[in-house]
Amino acid sequence: MGDPELGVIEGYYGPPWSWQARREVTALLAGHGYRFHHYAPKADPHVRDDWTSPWPEAARQELTAFGEHCREHGTRFGVGLSPAGLQAGLDDHGLAALHRRLLEINELGVDDLVLLFDDLAGDAPDGLAGRQIELAHRAADTTTATRIFLCPTYYSDDPLLDQLFGPRPEHYLTELGRGLDRGIRVYWAGEEICPAEITLGELRPVTEQLRRRPVLWDNYPVNDGAVMGQHLHLRGFTGRPSSLANAVAGHAINPALQPWLSCIPALTLPASYRAHASYRYARAQRQAAETVLGAELGARVMADLALLVDRGRDRLTDGERGELRARYAAYDHPAAREIVDWLAGAYGLAGAPTGA
DSSP states (O other): OOOOOEEEEOOOSSSOOOHHHHHHHHHHHHTTTEEEEEEOOTTOTTTTTTTTSOOOHHHHHHHHHHHHHHHHTTOEEEEEEOOTTGGGOOOHHHHHHHHHHHHHHHHTTOSEEEEEOTTSOOOSOTTHHHHHHHHHHHHHHHOOOSEEEEEOSSOBSOTHHHHHHOOOOTTHHHHHHHHSOTTSEEEEOBSSSSOSOOOHHHHHHHHHHHTSOOEEEEOOSOOOSTTGGGSOOOSOOOSOOGGGGGTOSEEEEOOOSSHHHHHHHHHHHHHHHHHGGGOOHHHHHHHHHHHHHOHHHHHHHHHTHIIIIIIOGGGSOHHHHHHHHHHHHTSOSHHHHHHHHHHTTOSOOTTOOTTO
């Protein structure tokens, strides 16, 4: 049993990573088995809210250069597109806008196209699956990407999605699975949006409905919600048994707002698949911290887990926050600067849906 294809899906709310951090983190993760990177931060308006408008020239150049960087490191480059509005109804104007946007994405040299219907209101639910299928097939006719991924509106069994975006249509996943071309890959997050565990038992019915193995969209170590943003997610992966390898078509992590700190848990995921039943998450996280941060800073962060991970920023005393800021300001490392910025209240979360 080998590892599934591992990747990163930038599907978080809040400020996008810098291009420098994105390049450096992608190079690091590629050396540990990560093979695709999907660019889709929700704060980039040209992915989502203003998806019909072209990227500014500077952003286009950065995206193109990042794609080349990915391929230099053996990583597939993907770009996300959330065609908001089209799932409520298809007209010639909207379809023409979609065609123009896909041509622009082609010019970036993408390997993967990612169609994102997540966190969009399931308005006009009658025929929702059918419209998304048609959009995916139209995209397939235009894109030069060799793979297409689709994230459904209802990408989890979690009832919170129904509360936030309207009741899910009956048989939604079954209709998607029946109508979508079998070559299109489908993202799935789990029984909950941010699950503590993902099991073979939950994946079997999803696989049957979709008529294909899902690609896991794993919402760890993401910390983009109002509550999650108070914590750094630095512990190793748990609740993802190595037996998932043969049940999924890929496993992508949705990273935290802190790119370098995301690498600590990220490195434990391939370790968990390799070790199988011998996996020890605490040991793996210590090894990952040392790899990412160096021995001294890695040990310091591991010693502070109770404060950084469990207690959370707003429950620290003023004295504790000041002590931690002084401690990490003494290190010349981008991850230490991420901790200092987080303690100072950086990483605003404007735009995240209520309840996140």
